[in-house]
Amino acid sequence: MKKLIKNGVVVTAADQYEADVLIEDGKIAAIGKNFSENVDEIIDAKGAYLFPGGIDPHTHLEMPFGGTVTADDFETGTIAAAYGGTTTVIDFCLTDKGVPLKNSIQKWHDKSKDKAVIDYGFHLMVSEVNENVLNELPTIIEEDGITSFKVFMAYKNQFMADDETLFRTLLTAKEHGALVMVHAENGDVVDFLVKKALAEGNTDPIYHALTRPPEAEGEATGRAAALTGLADSQLYVVHVSCADAVEKIEAARKKGLHVYGETCPQYLVLDQSYLEKPNFEGAKYVWSPPLREKWNQDVLWNALKSGQLQTLGSDQCSFNFKGQKDLGKGDFSKIPNGGPIIEDRFSLFFSEGVKKGRISINQFVDIVSTRIAKLFGLFPQKGTIAVGSDADIVIFDPNAERTISADTHHMNVDYNAFEGMKVTGEPISVLSRGEFVIRDKAFVGNPGSGQYLKRKRFERATAATAQKVLQ
Structure with a gap:
């Protein structure tokens, strides 16, 4: 199944740019503009950031x-x-x-x-x-x-x-x-x-x-x-x-x-x-x-x-x-x-x-x-928006305002450590390997759909190449 996220602003550790993101078989298949191929679903992300x-x-x-x-x-x-x-x-x-x-x-x-x-x-x-x-x-x-x-x-x-x-x-x-x-x-x-x-x-x-x-x-x-x-x-x-x-x-x-x-x-x-x-x-x-x-x-x-x-x-x-x-x-x-x-x-x-x-x-x-x-x-399976990476994408409204509260959180606990704190910026929809887990702030995922990750060995060179300071 192919999905296309349109009109969003892609943000990575190194870049920020307007682009559409094509998703196929749980992976990011292409990033660009004016895709002509047929897709099964178009997701409008106008006004939102696309974060990994x-x-x-x-x-x-x-x-x-x-x-x-x-x-x-x-x-x-x-x-x-x-x-x-x-x-x-x-x-x-x-x-x-x-x-x-x-x-x-x-x-x-x-x-x-x-x-x-x-x-x-x-x-x-x-x-x-x-x-x-x-x-x-x-x-x-x-x-x-x-x-x-x-x-x-x-x-x-x-x-x-x-x-x-x-x-x-x-x-x-x-x-x-x-x-x-x-x-x-x-x-x-x-x-x-x-x-x-x-x-x-x-x-x-x-x-x-x-x-x-x-x-x-x-x-x-x-x-x-x-x-x-x-x-x-x-x-x-x-x-x-x-x-x-x-x-x-x-x-x-x-x-x-x-x-x-x-x-x-x-x-x-x-x-x-x-x-x-x-x-x-x-x-x-x-x-x-x-x-x-x-x-x-x-x-x-x-x-x-x-x-x-x-x-x-x-x-x-x-x-x-x-x-x-x-x-x-x-x-x-x-x-x-x-x-x-x-x-x-x-x-x-x-x-x-x-x-x-x-x-x-x-x-x-x-x-x-x-x-x-x-x-x-x-990396690079996770942690970035790039061709070939898992389509783990957060559609994020940078201007949404909310007040943190135990009355509205989804954790299985009777208090929130940040009770009453006002924050600006909120995930609207969240995709894991190309499938919605959260859509329009509602849970649509399935327990058991998460996969266990076997991770690669630690490499000093790879660890060192992550962005350090970007003013």
Whole structure:
């Protein structure tokens, strides 16, 4: 079936131009003007931008944590993502020590089967390194197409790995073409500070932030970067929240190290004061790293603009306020960490970034799609509008105005972290591999239509060619 999107403005990480886009068999077949061939459907995109579908590199769907499970699974989470302009997610597959990694991967396939409405891939958590793990990793890269490994430097006695595990994972990644991701906080220090706060009777949500200071994030980021240089490997620091971490990433990149950084919309627009909301409302904003003092926001925006941070993930990890977040009443350390972000990542970043002049429209595309595709082995199949690429296209009205609210969002959760915030710019229709998932702001997709993506090995040259700075 052939579709033709007419009268739109194509925007990529490098270009912006008026053109029509011809879609055939799920791919972009041609880009140009005045097509004469017969098509099955003409889609008028007058007044709209045509963006490549957003790629969210950081989601936790149906993930167990803190005695409960995230409220959004692969169906509700990917439907919400599609409403928000995201057509690909990469979810974190958790593992258990002593259990074959393949078993964990199969568990994640079981979670996603017949549910996802957009395409998806997996990152793989590495919590220990031994001969069994070292033998499995190359096979997983080759057979499963999982080319990114997550190491937690936080959550002591739960997810946290030691420095030897991180270093040996970095060495393996260098040898076999994978990208190592880290949650960078000093887990030992955080654990001590949490216990101290509780012993002193400090139990409110604000102490989640006060026991996870920015220095702990900066120290862990610098340590991970140093180990990356020692291993001559490659590192991706997830959910960077503060100036301390940005400084360490910038210093590493100035040395020529292959270190990349991701931030999230919550750190760009929310701040630590939200955790002080009365009546336990602050629990809605408990995630890790925590929200920071407001002045860090300018540092993060400038790092995105200058290219010292390269991507925007959501860290989607939704828990209901009632029945989940309130497990931590009287003990902030028991509040499930995470928030519902997946639906608003794309449009909020456009509104706060492009519309307010903080970044260019080309940088917007690069940060929410193209650079992610290049770092995680999906380019040029994903991440751009080009002949031969998947027809993952967002028809986007740059002037539509809306107010974010739990009353109108599509996530399976009882609150919205950005409640009441007004944004300009909204996805109108979203196509995944040439088929509408969202049409005229209504869901028309099918659970199970999303395909699992086997990703290519990490290549330094490919990662480096994404747009860096476009004023």
